[in-house]
Amino acid sequence: MDNIAGSKPALVWAVHISAALLVALWLFPTLGLLVSSFRTGDQISGSGWWQALSTQEAQLPAIRLKGEEVQKDGAFVIEGNLFDGRTSTISRWGINSRDPNAFAAGESTTLPDGPTLTLQEDGAFALSSTSTMAEMRMPRVFATATTPPEFTLQNYNNVLFQPKAGQGVGQAFLNTLTVSIPATIIPILIAAFAAYALAWMEFPGRALLVAAVVGLLVVPLQLALIPLLQFHNSIGIGKGYLGVWLAHTGFGLPLAIYLLRNYMAGLPRDIIENAKVDGATDFQIFTRIILPLSFPALASFAIFQFLWTWNDLLVALVFLGSGDDQMVLTGTLLNLMGSRGGDWEILSASAFVSIAVPLAVFFLMQKYLVRGLLAGSVK
Amino acid sequence: MHPAFQAILTIVIGVGGCIGYFYFSNLFLDKVLFPARGENAGRNINRANMIRPWLFLLPAMIALGLYLTYPVFATLKLSLFDKSGENFVGLGNYAQMMTEAKFWEAMRSNALWLVVVPALSTAFGLLAAQLTDRIWWGNIAKSLIFMPMAISFVGASVIWKLIYDTRPTGQAQIGLLNHIWMQFDGGWGSVLLLRVLPAVLLAGFAALMGWLAWLLIRALMADRAGGFWLRIGRLAGAAISALIGLVAVIWAFGAATANLPYGAPQQWLTIPFWNNFFLMAVLIWIQTGFAMVILSAALRGVPEDTIEAAILDGANAFQIFFKIKVPQIMGTIVVVWTTITIVVLKVFDIVRAMTNGQWGTQVLANYMYDKLFTASDWGVGSASAMVIMLLVTPILVWNVYNARKEMR
Numbered sequence: 001m002d003n004i005a006g007s008k009p010a011l012v013w014a015v016h017i018s019a020a021l022l023v024a025l026w027l028f029p030t031l032g033l034l035v036s037s038f039r040t041g042d043q044i045s046g047s048g049w050w051q052a053l054s055t056q057e058a059q060l061p062a063i064r065l066k067g068e069e070v071q072k073d074g075a076f077v078i079e080g081n082l083f084d085g086r087t088s089t090i091s092r093w094g095i096n097s098r099d100p101n102a103f104a105a106g107e108s109t110t111l112p113d114g115p116t117l118t119l120q121e122d123g124a125f126a127l128s129s130t131s132t133m134a135e136m137r138m139p140r141v142f143a144t145a146t147t148p149p150e151f152t153l154q155n156y157n158n159v160l161f162q163p164k165a166g167q168g169v170g171q172a173f174l175n176t177l178t179v180s181i182p183a184t185i186i187p188i189l190i191a192a193f194a195a196y197a198l199a200w201m202e203f204p205g206r207a208l209l210v211a212a213v214v215g216l217l218v219v220p221l222q223l224a225l226i227p228l229l230q231f232h233n234s235i236g237i238g239k240g241y242l243g244v245w246l247a248h249t250g251f252g253l254p255l256a257i258y259l260l261r262n263y264m265a266g267l268p269r270d271i272i273e274n275a276k277v278d279g280a281t282d283f284q285i286f287t288r289i290i291l292p293l294s295f296p297a298l299a300s301f302a303i304f305q306f307l308w309t310w311n312d313l314l315v316a317l318v319f320l321g322s323g324d325d326q327m328v329l330t331g332t333l334l335n336l337m338g339s340r341g342g343d344w345e346i347l348s349a350s351a352f353v354s355i356a357v358p359l360a361v362f363f364l365m366q367k368y369l370v371r372g373l374l375a376g377s378v379k
Numbered sequence: 380m381h382p383a384f385q386a387i388l389t390i391v392i393g394v395g396g397c398i399g400y401f402y403f404s405n406l407f408l409d410k411v412l413f414p415a416r417g418e419n420a421g422r423n424i425n426r427a428n429m430i431r432p433w434l435f436l437l438p439a440m441i442a443l444g445l446y447l448t449y450p451v452f453a454t455l456k457l458s459l460f461d462k463s464g465e466n467f468v469g470l471g472n473y474a475q476m477m478t479e480a481k482f483w484e485a486m487r488s489n490a491l492w493l494v495v496v497p498a499l500s501t502a503f504g505l506l507a508a509q510l511t512d513r514i515w516w517g518n519i520a521k522s523l524i525f526m527p528m529a530i531s532f533v534g535a536s537v538i539w540k541l542i543y544d545t546r547p548t549g550q551a552q553i554g555l556l557n558h559i560w561m562q563f564d565g566g567w568g569s570v571l572l573l574r575v576l577p578a579v580l581l582a583g584f585a586a587l588m589g590w591l592a593w594l595l596i597r598a599l600m601a602d603r604a605g606g607f608w609l610r611i612g613r614l615a616g617a618a619i620s621a622l623i624g625l626v627a628v629i630w631a632f633g634a635a636t637a638n639l640p641y642g643a644p645q646q647w648l649t650i651p652f653w654n655n656f657f658l659m660a661v662l663i664w665i666q667t668g669f670a671m672v673i674l675s676a677a678l679r680g681v682p683e684d685t686i687e688a689a690i691l692d693g694a695n696a697f698q699i700f701f702k703i704k705v706p707q708i709m710g711t712i713v714v715v716w717t718t719i720t721i722v723v724l725k726v727f728d729i730v731r732a733m734t735n736g737q738w739g740t741q742v743l744a745n746y747m748y749d750k751l752f753t754a755s756d757w758g759v760g761s762a763s764a765m766v767i768m769l770l771v772t773p774i775l776v777w778n779v780y781n782a783r784k785e786m787r
Contacts (some may be wrong), residue, residue: 019520026667029664031536047551181384185394186397193438216443225751226457226751227450231445242385251447254447281390310531313728330525330533374672
């Protein structure tokens with residue numbers, strides 16, 4: 001139908017281009033972090049991530065020469081390469097920071113304390129002197145070089161398996177999993193029974209309860225923090241996983257009941273009445289008929305709750321302790337932003353570890369997520 | 380005990396406990412309390428069926444009561460007591476809060492968030508829904524725009540902090556925004572893009588608001604039969620849109636005459652007032668996907684024949700969109716708007732992660748967190764939580780009202 005109005009080619013092109021621009025705008029921020037997480041710290045601070053795919057010329061940070069001294073033709077020589085294994089091409093170089101571009105590749109210079117330094121295009125250097133250089137402080141070289149695109153998995157290796165204190169992303173990953181799986185599963189059953197009662201059982205006060213659930217959907221959980229912390233302390237749970245699971249269960253229930261009730265109320269009345277006529281009890285109807293039929297709604301809610309508990313910061317900050325065995329990913333990330341805000345190689349890899357699971361769930365289960373959103377767009 | 384083991388145990392106990400509770404309580408009801416046999420069989424069945432719903436509801440009602448209803452009243456009570464929660468101070472906490480500059484700063488930024496984020500998210504969502512609805516790669520485009528919904532607020536903050544990153548003058552800028560900013564040199568291109576374009580856009584927006592206010596006033600004049608509340612609503616709507624329009628005019632002048640510091644890298648998150656907008660961008664980026672999904676479904680639900688009729692009457696694509704489609708999905712737009720409004724009222728993670736409320740970016744939820752857990756002042760903290768509750772209440776009432784209307 002719309003194609004009548006959209007038959008003008010110019011308009012069609014305008015639509016394609018605007019849509020592409022919009023998508024690019026929405027994709028670029030994430031892409032930037034993803035690309036950065038595969039670059040070394042020097043690369044990240046040396047050039048923007050959008051230049052990561054092209055060969056580029058940049059001034060490298062100072063490199064101190066090192067190598068074994070050998071005697072050759074009566075002279076003392078140290079040979080080596082500035083770049084161990086990497087392929088960069090040097091254009092200009094220098095020996096102090098005031099004039100980092102003093103010499104071209106292949107040229108030689110005499111250092112202030114005697115030796116002669118030659119630096120080739122590929123980074124090979126030769127330091128030669130008439131006397132031994134064993135006692136000499138090795139010179140630093142400033143080089144401007146073109147470096148081809150290069151990516152590394154080192155950042156992920158570092159944050160996951162060799163964490164420094166307080167950066168235990170691997171441990172935080174497990175902690176987050178520990179928080180979110182029980183907090184996703186437990187509310188489902190409780191909510192399903194309640195939703196069945198609200199959808200298919202007749203009793204006084206039903207409408208009032210449904211209204212109450214709708215109201216509770218929007219109650220900010222900020223109000224619940226102190227009273228519940230007091231309550232947990234008074235019954236001896238204190239700060240810990242049990243408290244988080246209970247809190248997430250309580251906070252997730254209104255949405256669960258609302259989604260499931262709406263879905264169940266839409267199931268065909270005939271099936272349920274036939275079952276009743278055949279002598280099925282409410283319990284049997286629920287477990288044998290309603291629960292299997294409600295699978296799409298159950299899946300929708302499970303995805304919501306999982307994303308919500310995985311991504312949550314506030315509940316974890318308040319109800320969990322701050323030890324290494326209780327820090328979740330969002331909390332760890334928050335600490336990293338505070339303490340190592342400039343170390344983008346750590347920050348970006350950590351962030352991507354925390355984003356990876358929700359993104360996978362999102363792309364695999366998008367159908368259910370959209371369905372759930374359309375059914376209960378309130379939370 | 381290892382937490383992972385504890386988690387598995389909890390799942391088993393939780394799920395097993397639930398199933399056990401429901402199974403045995405039903406069994407108890409049917410076999411022991413009101414058995415469906417003997418002389419009172421019929422009466423017993425009826426009684427059992429009166430009690431059964433409450434068996435089904437009990438666990439949920441306990442959880443909801445304890446974890447959501449009780450805290451509202453407990454927080455209300457705490458807000459009337461002093462720091463330690465022992466001495467009654469009446470409205471003292473609220474009075475003290477009103478004297479704090481930080482509180483008013485939080486209220487001001489929250490007000491800004493409440494206007495800008497739902498408006499722009501809904502607008503971008505509507506645009507994305509309309510653009511992607513009729514192209515062949517629309518579903519891929521939708522997926523990608525929707526994707527930020529899955530990213531945590533903290534993760535999104537890291538992503539955007541990289542965009543806002545600043546390096547000293549002379550070094551390569553690794554933040555995208557500063558990189559773009561450094562391309563502007565004050566030449567005619569800069570003037571066109573940074574002065575003329577924003578000024579024209581803002582002026583256009585102001586004109587739109589003025590037009591809306593005029594429409595509402597005209598409706599108010601013409602429709603004398605309208606109910607009292609309708610008239611009040613129209614008057615308020617006209618006043619608000621006129622006010623927003625006025626602000627837009629002032630900003631348009633500001634944009635046209637601003638003295639921009641070309642060539643110097645900017646610390647975006649420390650620029651007073653405007654840094655709020657850089658934080659809002661994060662939430663808009665996340666919420667647009669949500670708005671797009673809901674509005675796209677609504678757009679597809681618009682009856683074909685109304686569009687056909689409009690085409691036959693010679694309407695162009697823009698007229699079809701604004702005069703046929705948008706009015707028919709107004710209800711959905713309101714739902715999207717209110718849903719995002721609630722998210723905005725609770726926004727905490729983004730501000731916590733990016734500025735922690737410094738440089739004039741404090742918001743209510745972060746103010747409350749600071750009071751509760753940094754200053755350990757439960758009285759004032761609870762009072763600010765009650766302010767958030769108070770702001771949510773109109774939406775709560777509206778949602779309940781609509782739900783009850785649907786139930787009938």
